[in-house]
Amino acid sequence: MDKKEIKQRIEKLRELINYHRYLYHVLDRQEISEAALDSLKKELFELEQKFPEFITLDSPTQRVGSQPLKKFGKVRHPSPMLSLNDAFSEKDIKDWLERISKLLVPEEVKKLDFYCELKIDGLAIELIYENGILKIGSTRGDGIIGENVTQNLKTIEAIPLRLKEVRPPLSSGGRTSKQFVVRGEVFIKKKDFEKVNKEQEKFNLPIYANPRNLAAGSIRQLDPKITASRRLDFFAYELIGRGPTLIATHEGNHKVLKELGFKTNPYNKYCKNLSEVFEFHKEIQRIREKIPYEIDGVVVIVNSNKIFEKLGKIGKAPRGAVAFKFPGKQATTVVEEIKVQVGRTGALTPVAILKPVQVAGVTISRATLHNEDEISRLGVKIGDTVIVGRAGDVIPDIIKVLPRLRTGKERDFKMPINCPICGNKVIKPESEVLSRCSNSDCFAQKKEYFKHFISKGAFNIVGLGPKIIDRLLSEGLIFDPADLFELKEGDILPLERFAEKSARNLIKAIQSGKEISLARFIYALGIRNIGEQTAIDLAEYFGVLENIQKTTPEELQKIQDIGPVAARSISGWFYHKRNQKFLEKLKEVGVIIKNVGVIHKLSLRGKIFVLTGALATITREGAKEKIRQLGGQVSESVSKSTDFIVVGSEPGLKYEKAKKLGIKIISEKEFLKMINKIY
Numbered sequence: 001m002d003k004k005e006i007k008q009r010i011e012k013l014r015e016l017i018n019y020h021r022y023l024y025h026v027l028d029r030q031e032i033s034e035a036a037l038d039s040l041k042k043e044l045f046e047l048e049q050k051f052p053e054f055i056t057l058d059s060p061t062q063r064v065g066s067q068p069l070k071k072f073g074k075v076r077h078p079s080p081m082l083s084l085n086d087a088f089s090e091k092d093i094k095d096w097l098e099r100i101s102k103l104l105v106p107e108e109v110k111k112l113d114f115y116c117e118l119k120i121d122g123l124a125i126e127l128i129y130e131n132g133i134l135k136i137g138s139t140r141g142d143g144i145i146g147e148n149v150t151q152n153l154k155t156i157e158a159i160p161l162r163l164k165e166v167r168p169p170l171s172s173g174g175r176t177s178k179q180f181v182v183r184g185e186v187f188i189k190k191k192d193f194e195k196v197n198k199e200q201e202k203f204n205l206p207i208y209a210n211p212r213n214l215a216a217g218s219i220r221q222l223d224p225k226i227t228a229s230r231r232l233d234f235f236a237y238e239l240i241g242r243g244p245t246l247i248a249t250h251e252g253n254h255k256v257l258k259e260l261g262f263k264t265n266p267y268n269k270y271c272k273n274l275s276e277v278f279e280f281h282k283e284i285q286r287i288r289e290k291i292p293y294e295i296d297g298v299v300v301i302v303n304s305n306k307i308f309e310k311l312g313k314i315g316k317a318p319r320g321a322v323a324f325k326f327p328g329k330q331a332t333t334v335v336e337e338i339k340v341q342v343g344r345t346g347a348l349t350p351v352a353i354l355k356p357v358q359v360a361g362v363t364i365s366r367a368t369l370h371n372e373d374e375i376s377r378l379g380v381k382i383g384d385t386v387i388v389g390r391a392g393d394v395i396p397d398i399i400k401v402l403p404r405l406r407t408g409k410e411r412d413f414k415m416p417i418n419c420p421i422c423g424n425k426v427i428k429p430e431s432e433v434l435s436r437c438s439n440s441d442c443f444a445q446k447k448e449y450f451k452h453f454i455s456k457g458a459f460n461i462v463g464l465g466p467k468i469i470d471r472l473l474s475e476g477l478i479f480d481p482a483d484l485f486e487l488k489e490g491d492i493l494p495l496e497r498f499a500e501k502s503a504r505n506l507i508k509a510i511q512s513g514k515e516i517s518l519a520r521f522i523y524a525l526g527i528r529n530i531g532e533q534t535a536i537d538l539a540e541y542f543g544v545l546e547n548i549q550k551t552t553p554e555e556l557q558k559i560q561d562i563g564p565v566a567a568r569s570i571s572g573w574f575y576h577k578r579n580q581k582f583l584e585k586l587k588e589v590g591v592i593i594k595n596v597g598v599i600h601k602l603s604l605r606g607k608i609f610v611l612t613g614a615l616a617t618i619t620r621e622g623a624k625e626k627i628r629q630l631g632g633q634v635s636e637s638v639s640k641s642t643d644f645i646v647v648g649s650e651p652g653l654k655y656e657k658a659k660k661l662g663i664k665i666i667s668e669k670e671f672l673k674m675i676n677k678i679y
């Protein structure tokens, strides 16, 4: 993307995110999942980080919540209700720590510890107590002004109407010394959520998309009786404006909140360093489903209140806290290409090639589109931004297209007229949804090519057996062997019987095969008439691939054993546009050819050597290699065409024969001279 396109993308993302946030925060409605919205926000945030000149005041990254609804009274918060920045990986958390450390003195950095809380998927609210009595309860609204929902909040049992007496004195962050301000999350338990939705269904009322939605909807009821019927719950997580010296840590705040009679989350945990934070995050993620309410991550907070205050805020969020989200079950990405895969039965299946993206913790880069009907149903074009998920929690799946992000450059997909593999005609019987290749051998041919490519003498990818190749091909995960190097764990996990560990190992095996000698590389290309030995000869003669690409059939025939047929076949292969593209692609996906190095003068070109007897200063293999490097050849038996016989100690019958045939006999010393002179 050039700068203009980036600016345009930022604008479109901004608009789309704002639209969905309005639906979500103001109207309590949802058209796309929170995970998908998060994914869009992440893209916007990252683009804005790279191009801060394009940040505008109305960017969703710069604001909190949304406009308050008209029907409730307004409450100005004593201090802004902020939001949190998101982190999606351990690296993001480490980066966060690095960023904040720069703002602290070394002693403070050394002392840093954390308090970790469950990030409850509910609705943030603020409670103002006066003389220990609940006076005002409000929603976050736009962060500055919220809606007065006191009556509704009073129906929630977990919210104390009167605080318990505790020391130190009851005053925090309010406008007067008698005020005491607490914030926390209103939520609904998963089972109560289901109950309410069943009721809604029974009375033909709208179904709530998720517990957060329901909690928000219930708090904004004009009739508190409805709120009361919803069995809402509350966890307190913030005590506002306590003087930093009054309570030293965030953990301490929670203790006080509990003593005051609030419900605090029992899973919350003190963590002395980031490893403990990561440990906690993993553990909570593991038991996530068993927790009776929805959570979407862990909030990591600098434990020292003093340092937290010192760190201040940036934009909408405090620097001293971050939301360490769980991997989203959905994400947004771009369809870079739609390719056609030919299945075992010859059926053609369109497959979306995606810009790699993390979905539920693993990276995916392709998703089947099944058939042309599915493409029309989704309305997907090449270049579209889409929401992807994993059907049944495994199979990558395009859920929805986001047409508002289109630039006009998107292209429609068309089923090819000829099979992309073998070039034969594509047919579509009228009664069927699927198009087919008319060549019944198509799949088998392709499979053979893959088998050759990964075989021992070629890329030698261990663990990638024919059965797996079969499955990868059938699922449209690979089209040509270069695709192998782009496979991600999440692409192969859905394949039948693939466990996470074997998926990881396979990806590792493929990746470690990326570096290859020139000879093996040439052999792997599967050029007709080019076996392992010819590939070695070519590599040694030309040294680098580019020289082979440039060569002529005449030059090729200078190599012993390459006749006119093989020469034509090699030149023809490299001449073909499709093959040139394939070579380019192999380079792009990171295949590294270990070139032979020096392009030798090839002074032994065309000369045939036979070795006999034991050599003293060089191994037999070493001698052979040198001869080959210099363009010569090694033969195992003496014949009229032998040029030299190198004789070591205790030579065998070959020596006798050579003498008889009058072949030039050279000693080891002479041989060494010959090869060294050449160097």
Ligand code: IVH
Pocket: 081, 082, 083, 084, 085, 117, 118, 119, 120, 121, 122, 123, 124, 185, 237, 238, 299, 317, 318, 321, 323
């Ligand atoms: S601390 C400065 N703790 O997540 C904001 N927030 O994006 C301090 N949330 O608006 C928030 N559980 O609604 C905090 N244990 C928790 C939370 C929590 C849920 C929500 C809260 C906030 C949003 C941050």
